[in-house]
Amino acid sequence: MSTKKDTRSVKLERLFSLRCLPIRFGLTQRLDLLIFPYISGNKNILCPISTTRKVLGEFMFILAPINHANDMKHLAQSGADEFYIGFYETSWASNNERFYDLNRMSDFAEDANRYSLPELIEPIEEAHRLGKKIYVTLNAPYYNPNQLRMLQEYIRKLKEFKVDGVIVSNLRVADICRQEGISAVASTMCGVYNTQILSTYAMSGVKRVIVPRDVRIEDVKRMKESFPEIEFEVFMMRNGCKFSDANCLGFHCYPHGALCRTLKFSKKQIGGTNLTFDLAQQLFFNDMMFKELYEHDACGMCAIYDFTEMNIHALKIVGRAAEQEHIAKSITMVKANIAIAEQSSSRKEYLENMVFPSDPKTCFMGLSCYYPEIRFGAKHKLSD
Structure with a gap:
């Protein structure tokens, strides 16, 4: 067997072992083909692998929403590497008016926050049993001083539970996390749109940032190059929004009129x-x-090749209130496209071979693209 083939065999072995691909992702007898399930049907897609791709870099993680510990194994088998979850707390509800959220999706109640704070130990332990990290959301738009004191007690309890991090909405909550010795993740509510804002959060001890939906690819790259030590998390699938989270003071709920x-x-x-x-x-x-079409079912998969080149840490699937089977399908598609991107020698090659969502409304007008500039040019980005 040739040295070239040996090298490629090692790459493929690493690809499948480190990424823990589901068993339904198999290798054909030819090493230059990967086989993936076509999401909308039973047929398979044969994806040619480039022989010119340089040595594989670090793999990106897939971050998935979770609302029930029983779903975690299935999502992990589908390809999820990390999880995030919300919770409700009776002490919060009894001490605050209903207009004060604990997290961004408090008004979705059990649909997005199944567990109380004491009950969070179950999904946290399940995630760790599966060898996965799990993050908890405390990302409401605003907390008053009394609420911040309550949050500090919650964060202490989360540290006892050994949660891997807290997704926060502002510097004050990030500071509490630092005081309590727990990792803070700057959410989209923090509005990290440029290196100046990123610098402020980095100085506060934040090591991971969720990039807002409406940031251009070139700006993501600029921030990543300026702060290579920061883990960047970017939006990838489901539930886009025409507004900026950081500048939206509306509620995510029906009674209050989102x-x-x-x-x-x-x-x-x-x-x-x-x-x-x-x-x-x-x-x-x-x-x-x-x-009807704008943010129909948001998708950022055309940008996966660019994100592999930047060594972006995680691709985020949105939907804590969504059906888990839909989440699993999104994970599977993203997983397949990460593998294709890692074996592509150029963005063009990746775009020609990637797996597309089954609904054409998601793609062909560019109105549901998280990163429309990849296929439609920079002028298509709404933030202009």
Whole structure:
């Protein structure tokens, strides 16, 4: 057997062992092909592997939402490397009005926060039994001084449970985490849009940052190059938003009238003076297009090759209130595309071979892209 083939065999062995690919991901008898399940059906996709890709770098993790410890094994088998979870606490509810959230999805109740604080020991221990890390969300938009004191008690308990980190929404909660000796992850609520903001959080001891949805690929790269010691987590699948979390003071709930849902479903009327039929038609079409297609089912998989080149730490799947089977399918697709990206010699090669979501509405207009500049150019990014 040739040296070249030996080297590639080692690469493939490393790829499949370190990434713990599900058993349904198999190798064909040819070493230059990987076989992946096509998500929307039963057929398989044969993905050619480049022979020119340089030695594989560090692999990216897939971070998955969890709301039930019983689902963790299935999601881990699907390819999840890390988990994040929320919780509810009766002491918080009894001491605060319902308008004060404990985390960004408190009003989803058990749909997104199944466990109380004492009960979190179960999913934390299950994650560690599976050899996975798990993070807890404390990322509401605002906490008053009394609430911060309550959070400090919660964080002390989370440290006792040996949680791997807390996802925070501001510097004050990050400071509490540092005081209590637990890792803080800067969430999108922190608004880390540039190196200056990132520097502030880095000086506060934050070692991991979730990049906001609307940051360009080039800006992610710039921040990563400026702070190589920071772990970067980027959005990858599901539940996009047309607004910036850091600058949104709305509630993620139906009773309070979430801003995004209110604008989307409120009655609209097209009118005005000198409004021609052609202009009215354009306005109507534009409104319907953004209502029905924008962030239909957000996806960032076209950017996976770029993220492998940057050594991004984790790709985030969104959806703590979602059906776990849907989460598992997203994980499987992302897993397949990470493997393809690691064996591609260029972005072009990756884009030609990647696995696409089954619903064409997700892709072909660029309205559900987390990173539309990859296929549609920089002008397509909403933040312009």
